Amino acid sequence: MAGKNENVKKDVSIAVIRRLPKYYRYLEELLKKDVTKISSNELSKMIGFTASQIRQDLNNFGGFGQQGYGYNVEVLHAELAKILGLNRDYNAVIVGAGNLGHAIANYDKFDRAGLKTIGYFDVSEEIVGKELRGIEVLHLDELANFMENNEVEIGIITVPRTQAQSIANVLVEGGAKGLWNFTTQDLEVPEDVLVENVRLNESLYTLFYFLN
Amino acid sequence: MAGKNENVKKDVSIAVIRRLPKYYRYLEELLKKDVTKISSNELSKMIGFTASQIRQDLNNFGGFGQQGYGYNVEVLHAELAKILGLNRDYNAVIVGAGNLGHAIANYDKFDRAGLKTIGYFDVSEEIVGKELRGIEVLHLDELANFMENNEVEIGIITVPRTQAQSIANVLVEGGAKGLWNFTTQDLEVPEDVLVENVRLNESLYTLFYFLN
DNA sequence: TAGATTGTTAATCGATTAACAATC
DNA sequence: TAGATTGTTAATCGATTAACAATC
Numbered sequence: 204m205a206g207k208n209e210n211v212k213k214d215v216s217i218a219v220i221r222r223l224p225k226y227y228r229y230l231e232e233l234l235k236k237d238v239t240k241i242s243s244n245e246l247s248k249m250i251g252f253t254a255s256q257i258r259q260d261l262n263n264f265g266g267f268g269q270q271g272y273g274y275n276v277e278v279l280h281a282e283l284a285k286i287l288g289l290n291r292d293y294n295a296v297i298v299g300a301g302n303l304g305h306a307i308a309n310y311d312k313f314d315r316a317g318l319k320t321i322g323y324f325d326v327s328e329e330i331v332g333k334e335l336r337g338i339e340v341l342h343l344d345e346l347a348n349f350m351e352n353n354e355v356e357i358g359i360i361t362v363p364r365t366q367a368q369s370i371a372n373v374l375v376e377g378g379a380k381g382l383w384n385f386t387t388q389d390l391e392v393p394e395d396v397l398v399e400n401v402r403l404n405e406s407l408y409t410l411f412y413f414l415n
Numbered sequence: 416m417a418g419k420n421e422n423v424k425k426d427v428s429i430a431v432i433r434r435l436p437k438y439y440r441y442l443e444e445l446l447k448k449d450v451t452k453i454s455s456n457e458l459s460k461m462i463g464f465t466a467s468q469i470r471q472d473l474n475n476f477g478g479f480g481q482q483g484y485g486y487n488v489e490v491l492h493a494e495l496a497k498i499l500g501l502n503r504d505y506n507a508v509i510v511g512a513g514n515l516g517h518a519i520a521n522y523d524k525f526d527r528a529g530l531k532t533i534g535y536f537d538v539s540e541e542i543v544g545k546e547l548r549g550i551e552v553l554h555l556d557e558l559a560n561f562m563e564n565n566e567v568e569i570g571i572i573t574v575p576r577t578q579a580q581s582i583a584n585v586l587v588e589g590g591a592k593g594l595w596n597f598t599t600q601d602l603e604v605p606e607d608v609l610v611e612n613v614r615l616n617e618s619l620y621t622l623f624y625f626l627n
Numbered sequence: 628t629a630g631a632t633t634g635t636t637a638a639t640c641g642a643t644t645a646a647c648a649a650t651c
Numbered sequence: 652t653a654g655a656t657t658g659t660t661a662a663t664c665g666a667t668t669a670a671c672a673a674t675c
Contacts, residue, residue: 218642220624224617228599242656251601254656255644262658270657271651288623302521306514313619356626381622387440389463399622403613405436407525410593410611411500412432414568430666454632466632467668474634482633483675 215263222260223287225250230280242273289316294354295383296322298370299361300330300340303385307359308335318357322349346370350377359383360390371398427475434472435499437462442492454485501528506566507595508534510582511573512542512552515597519571520547530569534561558582562589571595572602583610 229250233241243254250257261267261279264286268274284290297304300323307313308320323340325331331342341349349355350373358374360367360382367388374382381397384390390398441462445453455466462469473479473491476498480486496502509516512535519525520532535552537543543554553561561567562585570586572579572594579600586594593609596602602610 216642220621221617223624224614224620227620228616244656253644255646256642258657259643259659266658268657269651270649271655273656286624287620288627289620293623293626302514302518306518307615309514310615312616316616316619317623318619357622381626383619383622397622397625399618399625401613401615401618402436403519403522404440404524404528405433406611406613407528407530407595408436408439408499408501409432410569410595410609411505411529412435412498413609413611414505414593415500428666456632465668467670468666470633471635471667478634480633481675482673483631485632 219260219263222252223283226257226260227280227283227287227289230276230283233276234280238276240273241276241279243268245273292317292319293356293381295320295357295359296324296346296349296355296374296379297359297361298324298343298346298374299359299363299385300325300335301327301361303361304359305335307361320359321353321355322346324349343370347373347377350374350379355379357381357383359385361385364388431472431475434464435495438469438472439492439495439499439501442488442495445488446492450488452485453488453491455480457485504529504531505568505593507532507569507571508536508558508561508567508586508591509571509573510536510555510558510586511575511597512537512547513539513573515573516571517547519573532571533565533567534558536561555582559585559589562586562591567591569593569595571597573597576600 226246229246243257246257247254258268261274265282267279267282295318297308297320300308304323304325308323314320320336321338323335323338324343324346325340326343330340333340355374355378358371358379358381360370360374362370364386367384367386368390371382371384371390371392375392375396379396381399382390382392384398384400385403387402387404392398438458441458455469458469459466470480473486477494479491479494507530509520509532512520516535516537520535526532532548533550535547535550536555536558537552538555542552545552567586567590570583570591570593572582572586574582576598579596579598580602583594583596583602583604587604587608591608593611594602594604596610596612597615599614599616604610
């Protein structure tokens, strides 16, 4: 019994995972304000989740609190950083160096969070050869070669939808373990590769829906 | 009994709403391929939701199918467009005309979906005065005035987080009914205003999490 | 008509909330 | 110690899936 389950961390539901960054963000603010401790009840009032949910969520990863006291802000903040994998860097390439690609590349917060974009690729003659954050934008044709010669964990896809799948293939072939997909294309990838989709159109349509 | 409930469309859950754009997208593809009819079962195989879920989802809005036949692609596509509010235009302003603002402004698909960006605002000297899609980018100070003189339904916020709330206030004061918020700030707005958040950092952290 | 497939009710599953004993 | 608040189990709620009668 013991041996077999030792490494089987019971799966935490995706709903929980997606709430973690919010906890992290609020903890960060408390830290800045030099707040040293916080109860699930106080946190509940700030964030808008129930205290019960907060305690349940956190307890998926360990007992970070102390009865009668609450949670130590600094400790919890650090634990969340660890859980979210913010304690290390991730090499990434951006494929599609248009406005959206630029926006991501230039967003300091992502860089500080550990997203290190080490390569930019495009097909447009206007863009290829230009510099982005001190790095020359390469032609898409050089992507496969680049992937071979660099450790790239994350591929960021900000190209027109029709090209998305073939680029995903090159990225995966080149060793990327995570794809951040900004297109509407549903990408097919091997089981050990992760796709995180940002569906701006779905978000927009949802907004439209509620305006009617 | 009749009178009171007549207008009370039972609330459709947000989970359902967020699946609609995906149905719409796949229907669009079928339409392009001149497929005239589709069963929930066939759709299920394409989209990856269960046939049962698809039928349940659609039946929140009406009985669009026909027993023994399935769904008429053209009809269902048109119905979804109507439900999602894609059958009309929405005037919008973009506040924050940096890379992200540019990306949104230049994304043709949004324009074709009905998002009409009629004003751009920023504070940067480098950007204010320049043209974006043939329209001069104005200084943020002119936003309130612009809102007063134009019908603007949607405010798109792509500024640094610290300015987000005060800009939201101006937008709401000026009549915006929906905010598309690309910052991490949780916006406080009156009850009749809708905020649709795009949390890129939460998406990125989720990706990080799964890479560990 | 027989076969197919919807619309809809019932059963199941999972996530959220409530409750409270454990304990700092 | 008494009070506070966690960690955790139990109850509730809502969403998903299964089943099937209705019907094209």
